[in-house]
């Protein structure tokens with residue numbers, strides 16, 4: 536089939552400079568969610584109708600399998616579909632979706648498409664407690680759909696109809712050009728309504744069928760920030776339910792945000808207020824403490840992430856311990872059983888098996904060997920003001936507290952570095968390194984006292 540996604544509207548009520556369909560749900564533009572859903576149906580064509588903010592919208596969702604049609608002026612949903620017509624295969628039916636309705640399930644659309652085979656006109660409808668604002672599905676005494684009437688054009692009797700048009704339809708394509716061409720805009724909004732095509736289809740002898748979504752929220756659209764926030768919570772709760780179903784322990788499924796792809800092994804446990812972005816993999820038995828942010832990371836089996844840890848672009852081995860308050864930045868690669876503790880930042884650096892940096896440390900552009908113990912307050916001075924340089928610390932080195940490594944520098948296996956050392960020359964293996972400085976202790980010193988005013 537063909538799929539047309541309407542995304543030309545202005546979205547005034549968002550009160551934003553950003554085109555409505557580019558506002559983010561779970562970290563991605565609304566329109567990207569709709570395009571993904573469209574793709575899952577393996578259509579022959581996907582055409583996005585753009586108008587308001589056309590350039591920005593095109594740029595944001597450009598892909599080889601997505602074509603764009605420009606609707607320069609927003610003259611109505613029927614007029615919008617008309618702009619896409621030249622890009623559609625007339626031999627296949629056309630499914631119309633909305634760029635601001637992001638949560639429709641592929642199974643719901645599949646059911647609609649299946650019901651509308653052989654030239655039937657299919658409408659996804661839903662019965663609402665409060666149908667205000669929507670187009671109403673008008674049926675005759677036999678229960679057959681005769682037309683759709685917009686809220687603003689409806690009679691008081693029609694306004695009492697609770698079955699509404701979600702806007703999502705499947706239509707034959709070959710006849711569509713004719714039906715759209717025959718639309719008139721002599722209605723309350725002065726627009727060319729796609730909904731009026733139903734009457735033309737019926738006149739031409741086509742059957743009209745309706746199907747319903749499994750859940751009402753599948754058809755909710757975003758017109759305001761309040762609705763966007765509401766849909767975000769619905770979507771996050773759905774994602775949480777999938778994780779729970781897969782055996783993940785969530786301390787509170789209402790306090791989890793997944794903005795990307797989260798893959799979990801067995802017996803993973805996630806405490807409250809964690810945010811997962813990009814692609815994150817947690818292997819078997821990983822525990823994530825409260826208030827952690829993980830973006831594009833792979834965490835090995837049995838690793839414990841304590842609260843308030845921030846991880847981005849990192850790869851962590853099995854049985855490691857991170858945090859609380861650790862920060863792994865892009866290029867951090869931690870071996871098995873490594874420990875990175877509070878207020879330790881690791882960037883573009885490897886830590887070997889069992890290496891430990893437990894307190895107040897910066898490790899940037901470095902290779903730290905196995906079993907190295909990095910004392911508190913250690914800093915790799917990786918930047919000379921113009922270029923970055925690497926620090927290499929081989930296996931079994933003991934780094935005393937408050938050490939600085941002035942890179943580029945290499946420290947051989949098994950070296951012991953005394954506390955407070957500035958290491959700016961390479962150190963051969965098995966040695967002790969320290970800076971000569973003496974402690975001076977003097978008696979008879981009188982501390983200054985504050986003058987009385």
Ligand code: UD1
Nearest residue numbers: 541542543544609610611612615633669670700701702728
């Ligand atoms: C439309 C339906 C209504 C249905 C409702 C469901 C029509 C005439 N009415 O009404 O029956 O109950 O959706 O939410 O179709 N758009 C364009 N170009 C345009 C006009 C709209 O791309 O010229 C896009 C909008 O960006 C939006 C979608 O089409 O994504 C729906 O348009 P909107 O004006 O919101 O239609 P409704 O009045 O809500």
Ligand code: CA
Nearest residue numbers: 635756757758
């Ligand atoms: Ca709308």
